[in-house]
Amino acid sequence: MQDPQPTASHFVNGAYLEDTAGTPIDVVYPATGAVIARVHAATPAVIDAALDAAVAGQKVWAAMTGTERGRILRRAADMMRDRNRALSELETLDTGKPMQETLVVDATSGADALEYFGGLAGSLTGEHIPLAGGDFVYTRRVPLGVCVGIGAWNYPTQIACWKGAPALACGNAMVFKPSETTPLCALKVAEILHEAGLPAGVYNVVQGMGEVGGALVTDPRVAKVSLTGSVPTGRKVYAAAAEGMKHVTMELGGKSPMLIFDDADLENAVSGAILGNFYSSGQVCSNGTRVFVQKGIKDAFLARLSERLAHVKIGDPMDETVSFGPMVSERQMRIVEGYVDAGLNEGARLVTGGKQLAREGFYLPPTVFADVTDDMSIAREEIFGPVMAVLDFDDEAEAIARANDTPFGLAAGVFTQDITRAHRVIAALEAGTGYINTYNLAPVEAPFGGTKASGVGRENSKLAIEHYSEMRSVYVAMNDVEAPY
Numbered sequence: 304m305q306d307p308q309p310t311a312s313h314f315v316n317g318a319y320l321e322d323t324a325g326t327p328i329d330v331v332y333p334a335t336g337a338v339i340a341r342v343h344a345a346t347p348a349v350i351d352a353a354l355d356a357a358v359a360g361q362k363v364w365a366a367m368t369g370t371e372r373g374r375i376l377r378r379a380a381d382m383m384r385d386r387n388r389a390l391s392e393l394e395t396l397d398t399g400k401p402m403q404e405t406l407v408v409d410a411t412s413g414a415d416a417l418e419y420f421g422g423l424a425g426s427l428t429g430e431h432i433p434l435a436g437g438d439f440v441y442t443r444r445v446p447l448g449v450c451v452g453i454g455a456w457n458y459p460t461q462i463a464c465w466k467g468a469p470a471l472a473c474g475n476a477m478v479f480k481p482s483e484t485t486p487l488c489a490l491k492v493a494e495i496l497h498e499a500g501l502p503a504g505v506y507n508v509v510q511g512m513g514e515v516g517g518a519l520v521t522d523p524r525v526a527k528v529s530l531t532g533s534v535p536t537g538r539k540v541y542a543a544a545a546e547g548m549k550h551v552t553m554e555l556g557g558k559s560p561m562l563i564f565d566d567a568d569l570e571n572a573v574s575g576a577i578l579g580n581f582y583s584s585g586q587v588c589s590n591g592t593r594v595f596v597q598k599g600i601k602d603a604f605l606a607r608l609s610e611r612l613a614h615v616k617i618g619d620p621m622d623e624t625v626s627f628g629p630m631v632s633e634r635q636m637r638i639v640e641g642y643v644d645a646g647l648n649e650g651a652r653l654v655t656g657g658k659q660l661a662r663e664g665f666y667l668p669p670t671v672f673a674d675v676t677d678d679m680s681i682a683r684e685e686i687f688g689p690v691m692a693v694l695d696f697d698d699e700a701e702a703i704a705r706a707n708d709t710p711f712g713l714a715a716g717v718f719t720q721d722i723t724r725a726h727r728v729i730a731a732l733e734a735g736t737g738y739i740n741t742y743n744l745a746p747v748e749a750p751f752g753g754t755k756a757s758g759v760g761r762e763n764s765k766l767a768i769e770h771y772s773e774m775r776s777v778y779v780a781m782n783d784v785e786a787p788y
């Protein structure tokens with residue numbers, strides 16, 4: 304196994320950079336609790352160097368053709384795929400997610416983003432708008448400049464690429480700050496991009512806690528901020544960005560509903576509920592954590608869910624047969640345990656799980672509460688852990704109203720074999736990302752993001768281009784200028 308200790312804490316101006324004067328950040332392997340690496344938070348000098356490098360690098364990068372930029376991004380995508388195993392191991396060491404997941408989701412989805420936006424880079428253009436008398440306007444699609452990416456800890460490689468790929472395709476530079484909990488993977492993304500031919504300074508990584516993110520967001524050299532994080536952090540970052548009139552993308556939290564109707568295919572509905580609650584130990588922003596089950600199918604659903612959960616293989620995430628790993632940190636596990644206690648105190652029925660496993664590491668097993676009511680905290684607040692809340696409902700209108708009764712709006716799912724109901728219900732649910740008879744897929748070709756408090760803007764798809772570039776228009780007169788005097 305590789306040594307997870309990176310060459311240095313930061314990647315700035317095309318090279319690793321260290322400054323041990325910054326606050327030390329220990330990297331803890333969630334499966335054992337052991338410290339496996341140490342980095343240092345960026346000092347003001349490191350932040351300054353990264354922003355200066357990004358300003359200079361962006362000019363070089365934007366002067367290249369889109370086709371040249373795209374070629375470099377696609378080369379980086381190929382390199383990520385070639386190195387998938389090593390990158391997956393690092394992702395597992397950083398997050399604790401099982402290799403069974405990281406081998407097929409993390410570097411691979413990062414590579415998809417680099418390939419997809421690399422493919423688009425050469426076709427990003429403006430348009431010609433004909434006007435009276437032969438006059439016309441043409442528009443030029445221009446990059447925003449220096450973009451800041453701030454990541455959460457659940458998908459450190461994917462988030463670094465989902466933000467970096469569209470930003471770079473449009474001709475921007477990026478300074479990315481990973482979560483302090485998972486600082487390792489973004490450094491590898493930067494290393495690969497530069498090995499693929501990226502000019503120095505175009506993609507930089509600086510480590511640190513919230514205050515480093517705050518310093519980046521308020522810096523006048525920065526034109527745009529893209530955050531993946533919680534709603535409270537989103538509010539702070541959005542407000543700070545507004546002060547400087549910066550563009551934003553906010554990918555925030557959720558408490559997404561999944562509606563399972565009596566006529567649903569039971570196996571598919573149970574599979575969707577498992578994927579939408581327990582993948583990555585439940586640490587997924589779009590999880591369908593409020594599972595509304597119509598009364599006629601409720602007993603069968605809970606019985607089959609329990610049978611299926613008996614087959615979960617919890618253990619060493621490096622063992623590729625293991626399907627469920629630890630939570631990312633002891634802190635996060637304690638937060639989730641607090642919600643388990645709240646569920647019990649508020650009268651929900653614990654069907655399975657709920658107790659930390661007696662082994663090293665931060666293991667909380669798949670946990671299911673039934674008979675949950677809308678007012679309970681486990682039905683209202685984002686838990687961000689392996690806790691499923693099952694709620695009953697009688698009819699469609701009631702389920703829709705209750706599903707929408709939340710400040711969040713990230714995702715929503717419906718399981719039914721009635722095709723008209725499927726489309727009617729998904730259209731009525733207030734969510735940026737909807738699913739019919741499946742859950743939690745996020746292909747790079749499709750827009751992803753939230754409505755209401757869950758966010759602003761979209762990642763992935765052609766729409767992301769709109770969030771990393773702006774149109775400038777030029778009016779061209781073909782006639783004399785008429786002035787009144």
Ligand code: NDP
Pocket residue numbers: 453454455456457458480481482483484511512513514515516517520530531532533534535536537539540553554555556557587588589685687713752753758
């Ligand atoms: P946080 O909101 O705690 O942190 C997100 C990032 O913002 C971290 O890098 C954090 O740094 C940084 N940060 C914190 N405060 C500030 C600040 N004032 N200014 C600038 N940056 C700041 O989220 P978590 O890391 O705990 O991740 C979990 C959350 O992320 C959940 O709510 C989840 O739903 C959401 N999420 C959303 C996704 C989406 O696509 N919509 C996808 C994945 C997760 P540090 O932590 O190092 O202090």
